[in-house]
Amino acid sequence: MTSxxxxxxxxxxxxxxxxxxxxxxxxxxxxxxxxxxxAPAAWLLIAPVIVLFGISVIYPLIDTIRLxxxxxxxxxxxxxxxxxxxxALFADATFRNTLLTTLIFTLGTTLIxxxxxxxxxxxxxxxxxxxxxxxxxFFVTFGISEAVSGYMWINILRPDKAGLLNSLIGxxxxxFQHSWLGDPVTALWSLIFVASWSGVGLPLMLCFAAVQxxxxxxxxxxxxxxxxxxxxxxHIMVPLSMPGVRVAIFINLLGALRAFDIIYVMxxxxxxxxxxxxxxxxxxxxxxxxxxxxxxAATVVLLVAVLVVSIPAIIQRTxxxx
Amino acid sequence: xxKFKGVCGRRALLSGLAxxxxxxxxGAALAQEVSGELVILQWQGGxxxxxxxxxxxxxxxxxxxxxxxxxxxxxxxxxxxxxxxxVLLGGEVVDIIINTWPxxxxxxxxxxxLRPVEEQWASFGWDDKxxxxxxxxxxxxxxxxxVTYTYGDRSAIWYKTAQLEKAGVTPPTSWGEFLASFDALxxxxxxxxxxxxxxxxxxxxxxxxxxxxxxxxxxxxxxxRHEIPWTDPKVRGAMVKFKEMLDAGCCANPATMLATExxxxxxxxxxxxxxxxxxxxxxxxxxxxxxxxEGVDYxxxxxxxxxxxxDDTTSVDTKELxxxxxxxxxxxxxxxxxxxxxxxxxxxMGKYGYASxxxxxxxxxxxxxxxxAVAAVAEAKVxxxxxxxxxxxxxxxxxxxxxxxxxDPSEDMIDTVLAAIEAKAATAY
Numbered sequence: 001m002t003s004x005x006x007x008x009x010x011x012x013x014x015x016x017x018x019x020x021x022x023x024x025x026x027x028x029x030x031x032x033x034x035x036x037x038x039a040p041a042a043w044l045l046i047a048p049v050i051v052l053f054g055i056s057v058i059y060p061l062i063d064t065i066r067l068x069x070x071x072x073x074x075x076x077x078x079x080x081x082x083x084x085x086x087x088a089l090f091a092d093a094t095f096r097n098t099l100l101t102t103l104i105f106t107l108g109t110t111l112i113x114x115x116x117x118x119x120x121x122x123x124x125x126x127x128x129x130x131x132x133x134x135x136x137x138f139f140v141t142f143g144i145s146e147a148v149s150g151y152m153w154i155n156i157l158r159p160d161k162a163g164l165l166n167s168l169i170g171x172x173x174x175x176f177q178h179s180w181l182g183d184p185v186t187a188l189w190s191l192i193f194v195a196s197w198s199g200v201g202l203p204l205m206l207c208f209a210a211v212q213x214x215x216x217x218x219x220x221x222x223x224x225x226x227x228x229x230x231x232x233x234x235h236i237m238v239p240l241s242m243p244g245v246r247v248a249i250f251i252n253l254l255g256a257l258r259a260f261d262i263i264y265v266m267x268x269x270x271x272x273x274x275x276x277x278x279x280x281x282x283x284x285x286x287x288x289x290x291x292x293x294x295x296x297a298a299t300v301v302l303l304v305a306v307l308v309v310s311i312p313a314i315i316q317r318t319x320x321x322x
Numbered sequence: 323x324x325k326f327k328g329v330c331g332r333r334a335l336l337s338g339l340a341x342x343x344x345x346x347x348x349g350a351a352l353a354q355e356v357s358g359e360l361v362i363l364q365w366q367g368g369x370x371x372x373x374x375x376x377x378x379x380x381x382x383x384x385x386x387x388x389x390x391x392x393x394x395x396x397x398x399x400x401x402x403x404x405x406x407x408x409v410l411l412g413g414e415v416v417d418i419i420i421n422t423w424p425x426x427x428x429x430x431x432x433x434x435x436l437r438p439v440e441e442q443w444a445s446f447g448w449d450d451k452x453x454x455x456x457x458x459x460x461x462x463x464x465x466x467x468x469v470t471y472t473y474g475d476r477s478a479i480w481y482k483t484a485q486l487e488k489a490g491v492t493p494p495t496s497w498g499e500f501l502a503s504f505d506a507l508x509x510x511x512x513x514x515x516x517x518x519x520x521x522x523x524x525x526x527x528x529x530x531x532x533x534x535x536x537x538x539x540x541x542x543x544x545x546x547r548h549e550i551p552w553t554d555p556k557v558r559g560a561m562v563k564f565k566e567m568l569d570a571g572c573c574a575n576p577a578t579m580l581a582t583e584x585x586x587x588x589x590x591x592x593x594x595x596x597x598x599x600x601x602x603x604x605x606x607x608x609x610x611x612x613x614x615x616e617g618v619d620y621x622x623x624x625x626x627x628x629x630x631x632x633d634d635t636t637s638v639d640t641k642e643l644x645x646x647x648x649x650x651x652x653x654x655x656x657x658x659x660x661x662x663x664x665x666x667x668x669x670x671m672g673k674y675g676y677a678s679x680x681x682x683x684x685x686x687x688x689x690x691x692x693x694x695a696v697a698a699v700a701e702a703k704v705x706x707x708x709x710x711x712x713x714x715x716x717x718x719x720x721x722x723x724x725x726x727x728x729x730d731p732s733e734d735m736i737d738t739v740l741a742a743i744e745a746k747a748a749t750a751y
Contacts, residue, residue: 272726
């Protein structure tokens with residue numbers, strides 16, 4: 001924002017003299033003028049990126065969609081089945097169950113990690129310097145690989161006496177023993193908790209950054225007007241932290257939708273498929289059963305779900321950009 | 323006449339000896355003549371891999387003209403079949419594939435990847451080294467494709483000797499004794515006598531041996547081919563016996579079973595459980611990872627007799643070598659197959675604690691536990707592990723449904739579970 005509070009335009013940025021140009025005023029690049037004259041050079045410069053993007057994203061995407069139209073089982077020859085895999089997929093009770101599990105897992109982890117991350121960010125923002133180590137520790141969990149944290153939590157949630165959680169509860173409730181990952185109900189919620197634990201660092205940092213971005217003058221003015229901490233939080237910090245919350249929700253939703261590692265390590269989709277998400281279903285069908293066409297169809301469904309989540313967020317994030 | 327006859331006889335004898343000598347020399351020369359690169363698609367790890375490398379080294383020592391190149395598919399730690407398929411679909415050319423799943427052998431053959439070894443079986447005289455039953459085990463529609471080089475008893479129950487001694491229990495030989503031992507073991511302080519790690523697949527072991535012992539190998543083979551439905555009363559009978567064991571208080575609560583992946587700590591470290599129905603790879607794990615002495619600290623007993631007329635049956639797993647139809651070095655591949663069931667390879671395997679089905683194998687190389695297992699398999703009618711015979715789709719459903727049964731081992735659930743497996747089987751073949 002400019003000092004006057006008005007948003008600067010792209011043209012205004014183009015007119016700013018850069019220190020790198022020695023203060024000389026560069027001519028404004030107008031759309032359709034010099035841009036067109038430079039087109040070959042521009043294409044040449046972005047060609048490597050386009051080629052890499054094509055090889056690593058576009059080609060696999062198109063090939064996955066192509067595979068999803070074939071019935072491929074093991075080493076047997078592929079048979080074209082059109083949309084048959086999709087019809088079979090939605091008729092498959094197991095797949096429908098994985099959709100529900102994915103929904104619960106995605107909403108559960110997003111809700112817990114974002115709300116916890118946001119709450120911690122609000123609390124930390126009152127004493128930014130003193131809470132630095134605390135924020136650092138939380139963010140470290142975001143950096144731990146899901147496989148590693150999965151193995152760590154398997155031991156914490158062990159069903160026997162060696163399990164840390166059972167020991168802790170057992171010290172209060174003698175004789176307590178529960179198989180957190182073997183009970184279909186607690187297995188899914190244990191996974192949601194673990195995924196939220198490792199995901200809380202990012203919302204914390206994003207929300208904290210958003211709060212730190214609030215101009216000091218606004219907060220000082222509020223204090224001078226006699227606003228109490230709760231009022232400042234309610235009327236200033238909460239609304240102004242929302243951009244961070246939105247980004248955190250978006251990133252968490254995408255991560256949870258595609259979740260695989262932690263499920264693979266901790267439960268293998270069990271017990272009795274209670275923790276099987278679409279990501280794991282896709283792996284099982286494609287890699288264990290080697291039903292590549294069927295697995296590819298599940299991948300496309302997951303892709304559509306990711307797009308449904310992403311597109312509104314991308315549109316919203318880029319709405320103001322030219 | 324008699325003189326003439328005698329001359330003829332001597333001439334015939336001499337020419338016969340000369341021919342035999344030539345053939346022998348020719349054979350030896352043939353064996354020495356194999357050369358070039360031999361590509362083996364191998365996916366083993368740990369002790370299996372150590373043993374395998376020694377086997378390969380011995381082969382190249384005997385055949386100096388051959389160099390062995392291993393091709394290891396990615397993702398070999400879990401089920402390596404996906405990796406093998408990827409390698410083959412990717413156009414990689416190999417001479418030999420190590421295989422342990424009969425259903426996968428059929429898949430490879432249907433894709434035109436395998437070369438039958440019927441002629442080699444006759445020319446190398448493998449009938450002298452492998453019995454008909456091992457030949458049948460590696461055959462598809464009567465044509466041999468796989469040469470079995472090692473096998474394991476999958477109907478052996480592992481136990482820690484000190485635990486049974488403490489509880490005053492002798493290894494049970496009958497089903498009744500087995501069930502009765504649960505109370506004695508619990509009284510001695512063990513939480514659950516039978517450890518069933520049901521997270522992925524091991525709960526199927528109990529059902530499979532119970533099926534063999536209640537209905538025999540023929541029924542199990544028919545079920546594997548889906549010639550009888552899963553709702554057949556004979557299959558149900560095995561489930562009823564399974565329920566009997568659960569009702570007798572054999573096991574931990576279902577949630578604990580379904581969360582248990584590694585069963586060894588429960589028996590051999592935490593001293594919570596006592597009996598474990600598991601493959602012979604346990605031998606290496608207990609010796610190497612737990613530092614236990616075979617036959618002293620731990621031992622096995624064969625699955626207890628049910629008295630239903632099928633107590634001479636045993637579930638087995640095997641590893642076999644199959645040769646490819648597009649391999650670049652078929653001569654070396656055939657020579658390797660001949661070598662793997664010969665005395666040199668068999669005795670290397672024995673040194674590592676693996677049993678070879680070859681007649682050239684010296685069983686005295688094995689430890690006491692393995693010797694017990696080898697003797698049990700030798701006397702039994704064997705059937706391959708059911709889970710490895712079923713189509714991939716079905717085996718997954720079969721294991722999931724058994725997990726449901728463990729959660730609720732009731733008569734109604736038996737019917738529900740078998741009906742669900744049958745519904746999947748109807749579309750899986």
